[in-house]
Amino acid sequence: MLGRLFLSSGDLIADRRYEFARDLQAKGDLAAAAEVLEQAIELAPNFASAWFALGEIRDAMGEASAAIAAFQKACAADPRDHHGAAVQLMRLGAAPLADMPKAYVQSLFDQYAPRFEAELIERLHYRAPAILLKAVHALRAAENRPAVFKRAIDLGCGTGLGAAAFANNVDAFVGIDLSPGMVEQARATGLYAELEVDDMTAALQKQPDASADLVLAADAMVYVGELAPVLQEVQRVLIPGGLVAFTVETHDGNGIVMGEGLRYAHSAEYIGHVIASAALTLSHLEPASPRTEDQVPVRGLVVIAAKT
Numbered sequence: 001m002l003g004r005l006f007l008s009s010g011d012l013i014a015d016r017r018y019e020f021a022r023d024l025q026a027k028g029d030l031a032a033a034a035e036v037l038e039q040a041i042e043l044a045p046n047f048a049s050a051w052f053a054l055g056e057i058r059d060a061m062g063e064a065s066a067a068i069a070a071f072q073k074a075c076a077a078d079p080r081d082h083h084g085a086a087v088q089l090m091r092l093g094a095a096p097l098a099d100m101p102k103a104y105v106q107s108l109f110d111q112y113a114p115r116f117e118a119e120l121i122e123r124l125h126y127r128a129p130a131i132l133l134k135a136v137h138a139l140r141a142a143e144n145r146p147a148v149f150k151r152a153i154d155l156g157c158g159t160g161l162g163a164a165a166f167a168n169n170v171d172a173f174v175g176i177d178l179s180p181g182m183v184e185q186a187r188a189t190g191l192y193a194e195l196e197v198d199d200m201t202a203a204l205q206k207q208p209d210a211s212a213d214l215v216l217a218a219d220a221m222v223y224v225g226e227l228a229p230v231l232q233e234v235q236r237v238l239i240p241g242g243l244v245a246f247t248v249e250t251h252d253g254n255g256i257v258m259g260e261g262l263r264y265a266h267s268a269e270y271i272g273h274v275i276a277s278a279a280l281t282l283s284h285l286e287p288a289s290p291r292t293e294d295q296v297p298v299r300g301l302v303v304i305a306a307k308t
Contacts, residue, residue: 004022004049004053005049005082005083005107005111006018006049007048007049007078007082007083008049009040009043009044009046009047009049009050010044011043011044011047013043014040014041014043014044014047014050015040017036017037017039017040017043018036018037018040018047018049018050018053020036021033021034021036021037021040021050021053022053024036025053025057030057030060030061031061033053033057034054034057034058034061037050037053037054037057038054041054046076046077047077048074048077048078048082048083048085049083051070051071051073051074051077051085052070052071052074052083052085054070055067055068055069055070055071055073055074055085055088056088058070059088059092064092067088067092068089068092068094071085071086071088071089071092071094072085072089072094075089080101080102080103081101081103081104082101082103082104082107083104083107084100084101084104084108084262086098086100086101086104087100087101087104087258087262088262090258091258091259091260091262097225097226097256097257097258097264098225099224099225099226100223100225102178102199105178105179105223106178106179106180108179109158109177109178109179109181109182110179110180110181110182111181112179112181112182113159113179113181113182113184113185114181114185116158116159116182116185117159117161120161120291124291124292124293125291125292126161126219126290126291127289127290127291128162128218128219128247128290128291129161129162129164129165129166129216129218130165131247131288131290131302132162132165132166132216132218132245132246132247132302133165133166133169135245135284135286135288135302135304136166136169136214136243136245136304138284139243139283139284139304147169148169148170148171149166149169149170149171149213149214149243150170150171150172150213151170151171151172151173151174151211151212151213151214152166152170152172152173152174152212152213152214152215152216153173153174153176153204153207153212153214153215153216153237154173154174154175154176154192154216154217154218155176155200155203155204155215155216155217155220155221155230155246156176156177156178156200156217156218156219156220156221156223157173157175157176157177157182157183157186157192157195157220158177158179158182158185158186158218158220159182159185159186159189160175160185160186160189160191160192161218162216162218163175163186163189163191163192164189164191165218166214166216167191170214172193173191173192173193173194174192174193174194174195174196174207174212175191175192175194175195175196176195176196176198176200176203176204177195177196177197178197178198178199179197180197183195183196183197200217200220200224200230200233201229201230201233204230204233204234204236204237205233207233207237208237209236209237210236210237210238210239210240211237211239212237212238212239212242213238213239213241213242213243214242214243214244214245215234215237215238215242215243215244215245215246216244216245216246217244217245217246217247218246218247218290219247219290219291220246221246221247221248221264221266222247222248222249222263222264222265223263223264224264225256225264226256227266227271227274228274228277228278231244231274231275231277231278231280231305232278234278234280235278235279235280235307238307239307240307240308241306241307241308242306242307243283243304243305243306243307244280244303244304244305244306244307245302245303245304246302246303247288247290247300247301247302247303248264248265248266248271248300248301248303249261249263249264249265249266249290249298249299249300249301250265250266250267250268250287250299250300250301251265251266251267251299252267253267254267254269254270255267255269255270256270261293261298265299266301268285268301271285271301271303272285275303275305278305279307280305280306280307280308281305281306281307281308282303282304282305283304283305283306284302284303284304285301285302285303285304286301286302287299287300287301287302288300288301288302
């Protein structure tokens with residue numbers, strides 16, 4: 001989907017061996033690729049990109065213990081964790097669930113930004129904004145109220161697809177995204193009155209009390225594990241009667257898990273609990289698939305809650 005993030009080792013020979021290993025991996029010769037990566041690591045023991053690539057290859061070969069060891073080395077070599085080795089460790093059950101490293105999320109989406117919309121719409125059949133719009137309209141119709149909003153906050157706004165979907169329903173949008181590349185793309189749309197590069201919770205903390213009547217998060221909560229902090233801030237910034245509408249990926253168990261797609265999945269039971277704990281009232285919760293992967297709809301939920 002994306003070009004691979006590469007952090008040079010500072011050793012030209014080690015870097016060249018890394019590239020050779022990636023060529024071998026692309027050709028399907030995983031054992032040879034692993035051997036060449038180990039040679040690169042001998043030359044440059046703190047080569048984060050090589051350790052991460054070795055972890056991916058060991059994982060693909062079914063060598064879980066070796067993969068975990070390599071991802072742990074990648075974390076040690078790059079404490080900011082641009083590659084997301086900690087996310088891989090969570091997926092493998094080798095680390096407790098925690099927030100995704102900010103450097104990883106920024107790197108991922110800065111790479112993604114130039115082709116984000118084409119990738120999502122054409123290949124993944126992305127539909128989270130349309131699902132949210134339909135659900136909000138249905139809820140307001142059931143309440144005999146118009147689906148119009150003065151000020152909306154678009155969390156994880158990406159390139160602006162959420163604002164585009166709600167453009168006829170909202171007077172002014174505030175966009176928040178951790179990726180500068182995504183915010184640059186969103187700014188070019190002209191849909192946002194304000195844009196900020198920050199994580200959801202920190203950006204919401206800067207917003208005044210009761211300053212928005214709608215908060216959106218289209219396919220963005222999948223990059224947030226524990227939702228309580230962000231929803232508590234959402235509750236504070238919403239006016240009475242305001243709505244928060246978001247999608248999540250889901251699973252059959254309880255609580256939160258790290259999925260194979262390296263995104264969090266939240267159970268319906270967890271969603272109900274965290275909404276209540278944030279002093280919000282759950283208005284709508286139903287299955288909805290926000291995207292398709294490997295030609296299979298991803299299991300998800302569309303959620304709307306209100307501040308009473």
